[in-house]
Amino acid sequence: MSKAVVATTSMAGCFGCHMSFLDIDERILDLIELVEFNKSPIDDIKHFTKQCDIGLLEGGCANSENVEVLKEFRKHCKILVSVGECALMGGLPAMRNGIPIKECIDEAYLNAPTTKNCNPDRILPNDDELPMLLDRVYPCHEIVKIDYFLPGCPPRADLIWNALYALVTGDELKLPYEVFKYD
Amino acid sequence: MSSVVSGVLQEYGNDAGRLMDILLDIQAENGYISDEDITGIATGLDMSTADVEQTVSFYHFFARKPMAKYNVYLNNSAIAVLMGREKIAEAFERESGCKFGEVSEDGLISLEDCADIGMADQEPAALINGLVFPNLTGFLVKELVRDMRKGVSVDELRAHGLGDGMNNSQHLKATVNNNIRKKGAVIFSEYQAGSALDKVKSDRMSPEQLIELVKQSGLRGRGGAGFPTAMKWDFCRKAQGEKKYIFCNADEGEPGTFKDRVILTERPRLIFDGMALAGYAVGAHKGILYVRYEYMYMKHYLESVLTEMRNEGALGKKVNGIDGFDFEIRIQYGAGAYVCGEESALIESAEGKRGEPRDRPPFPVEKGYRGMPTVINNVETLCSVAKLVTNGVEWFKSLGTGQSTGTKLLSISGDVKYPGVYEVEWGFSINDILEMSGGDPATVQAVQVGGPSGSCVGPNEFERTISYEDLSTGGSMMVIGEQHDLLQDVVLNFTEFFIDESCGSCSTCRALAVMYKKTLEKVLSGGGRRKDIDAMLSWSPIGKASRCGLGQTAMNPICTSIKNFRYLYEGHIKNANEQYEGGFDIAKAVADSCEVVGRRPNL
Numbered sequence: 122m123s124k125a126v127v128a129t130t131s132m133a134g135c136f137g138c139h140m141s142f143l144d145i146d147e148r149i150l151d152l153i154e155l156v157e158f159n160k161s162p163i164d165d166i167k168h169f170t171k172q173c174d175i176g177l178l179e180g181g182c183a184n185s186e187n188v189e190v191l192k193e194f195r196k197h198c199k200i201l202v203s204v205g206e207c208a209l210m211g212g213l214p215a216m217r218n219g220i221p222i223k224e225c226i227d228e229a230y231l232n233a234p235t236t237k238n239c240n241p242d243r244i245l246p247n248d249d250e251l252p253m254l255l256d257r258v259y260p261c262h263e264i265v266k267i268d269y270f271l272p273g274c275p276p277r278a279d280l281i282w283n284a285l286y287a288l289v290t291g292d293e294l295k296l297p298y299e300v301f302k303y304d
Numbered sequence: 305m306s307s308v309v310s311g312v313l314q315e316y317g318n319d320a321g322r323l324m325d326i327l328l329d330i331q332a333e334n335g336y337i338s339d340e341d342i343t344g345i346a347t348g349l350d351m352s353t354a355d356v357e358q359t360v361s362f363y364h365f366f367a368r369k370p371m372a373k374y375n376v377y378l379n380n381s382a383i384a385v386l387m388g389r390e391k392i393a394e395a396f397e398r399e400s401g402c403k404f405g406e407v408s409e410d411g412l413i414s415l416e417d418c419a420d421i422g423m424a425d426q427e428p429a430a431l432i433n434g435l436v437f438p439n440l441t442g443f444l445v446k447e448l449v450r451d452m453r454k455g456v457s458v459d460e461l462r463a464h465g466l467g468d469g470m471n472n473s474q475h476l477k478a479t480v481n482n483n484i485r486k487k488g489a490v491i492f493s494e495y496q497a498g499s500a501l502d503k504v505k506s507d508r509m510s511p512e513q514l515i516e517l518v519k520q521s522g523l524r525g526r527g528g529a530g531f532p533t534a535m536k537w538d539f540c541r542k543a544q545g546e547k548k549y550i551f552c553n554a555d556e557g558e559p560g561t562f563k564d565r566v567i568l569t570e571r572p573r574l575i576f577d578g579m580a581l582a583g584y585a586v587g588a589h590k591g592i593l594y595v596r597y598e599y600m601y602m603k604h605y606l607e608s609v610l611t612e613m614r615n616e617g618a619l620g621k622k623v624n625g626i627d628g629f630d631f632e633i634r635i636q637y638g639a640g641a642y643v644c645g646e647e648s649a650l651i652e653s654a655e656g657k658r659g660e661p662r663d664r665p666p667f668p669v670e671k672g673y674r675g676m677p678t679v680i681n682n683v684e685t686l687c688s689v690a691k692l693v694t695n696g697v698e699w700f701k702s703l704g705t706g707q708s709t710g711t712k713l714l715s716i717s718g719d720v721k722y723p724g725v726y727e728v729e730w731g732f733s734i735n736d737i738l739e740m741s742g743g744d745p746a747t748v749q750a751v752q753v754g755g756p757s758g759s760c761v762g763p764n765e766f767e768r769t770i771s772y773e774d775l776s777t778g779g780s781m782m783v784i785g786e787q788h789d790l791l792q793d794v795v796l797n798f799t800e801f802f803i804d805e806s807c808g809s810c811s812t813c814r815a816l817a818v819m820y821k822k823t824l825e826k827v828l829s830g831g832g833r834r835k836d837i838d839a840m841l842s843w844s845p846i847g848k849a850s851r852c853g854l855g856q857t858a859m860n861p862i863c864t865s866i867k868n869f870r871y872l873y874e875g876h877i878k879n880a881n882e883q884y885e886g887g888f889d890i891a892k893a894v895a896d897s898c899e900v901v902g903r904r905p906n907l
Binding site: 265 | 835884904907
């Protein structure tokens, strides 16, 4: 049987969920037996080269590039899984939701202690090449259909592993208390 | 501490439990509550300033900044919108030269939105400095603003002549109309003041016998939930406590309800006698009538009725000459919070705190006002008690249906010829109501039964009967004609109302209602998907985890209208077969940030 093909990405996230994923320790050897990676920071493939079975999403959507990536994932993956608080709810980046976008941009480029006197021409990044900020940070499921959700900040390595294993093998997902508690 | 603050504190014996009255009085005197006032109150009551501040900030009508000379609060409830509220708002903005949420440059007029003010039968209506101005038209607004500029005092500002009935009396002088369209046997039939207590005295009725009598009558609470009144009284009578309290809930904040307004105006003695009966039955010596702020115009009138009762011996020591029965009543005003209609929130508010519902149990009958056993009854319930004591159980049971005895007051508003209060026996259908109130069945698209927290019912259910057995209601009936956009004007309005009025305590209420609103707006904007409709239905059990009825019913406007008017929702879905994309509008989402940084969106 051919291996399941997995893609992963981090959008408006901190890569903490990917780090947690790598925290599966020696099971990384089983992982290589179990799946093949396509577009992912793990193997540094930048663009999809084929249709995938599973897409793991870290982070929500804060800018137009995030949206584009997310839509690519939806097109190329049979199953999409939101991994972690930011993908599920927007997470820390969503703290800016509710603050007018102008205030956010002014704070970042004009008024913050580190930029206050360093930007005399009051330049705001506006190159056409740059992604455009969205009005607020969106959770992934508000942009495309998401099939499964793994909560946590980050979700424990065991949770990510168990979920991926269950998806690939078709076995029942193991959810012991230790894997699913957050205190 | 200013002399105003110290005077008011002294009047209430420096009792932190009377904080609501203290704040209302200071605001009445100064027009707002300043930082200095808050510090003064906190010192005087031995509380933290944060505790004072949290009560002040909870209520809509407490102002923390100096207000204008004339403060206009224009109702923005769904019925007001149906009755042309937007035109009135425009007229106010045009004439005063300021926008809603602002004060005019000369400091003369401020404009604010407010939730339903209990005038759904005479909308559009506004509160100006606490007085009600109903049936507004563009022309009247022009006249009002002109008179404000002339400096006419609020008491003399008149949009109309005085209203009917007791509205015309010396103590009320209100421009509000009663609009009693149908008088029934219980509430609006003649009542000889004090006769219910005379009956208790002449029959030598014991408190237990009185409770038994109420039990025989089958009377159930008229607030909407329908709890048997006798059972509540019995629990309270048997509960341990050195003091007991009777509350009459006249907060009626449910949009579209205004029957208590009319009872308070026309039958205050019936209410107060009912409270005294409840006090006699459970062994309470103190009654509190909790009235919503919007009915502040009745304050002097209601006080005058109580004074009269004291002079007659109907209150005070040995009420009506009944040995060992002392009873006093005081009036507690709210300050604009829908959730205070919920009984435990009402108690919190009467204790001077934020109107946050309590966890139950313990129920108020065990631990209520100031920790003592407390009965809270609806205005109509207490009136029914007084009447059934006077006229007898058999008479009462002959009215209504098997499980729903007596009569019910309906507040009918919206697209009908004769909006107003109707007293009818239980067991009528919605079609009967439309016929009675002059609604045209051919052009009525929906009736909202029981206010926003009730059900949005379509013509195929107009034969259902209003009773505890079928469609239960606190009495609000809003009739919505086909010319209106049901989802935009009514359902969205109701959902926003719940968001504004949530006390914020339970996340299931605080967050869920917002999710409902956002999803409904997404559907209305054309970006919705069929799954959004199903998602909204599937969320509703989450709301049931909320502590009180507000959070538990905040999804009802959307969920009941999806159930009965799904086609209206589906009509907004452009791409019905799309399953994977959520209808996200990227052009809209990036527009603001591109403008701020000065670039053109490249999508």
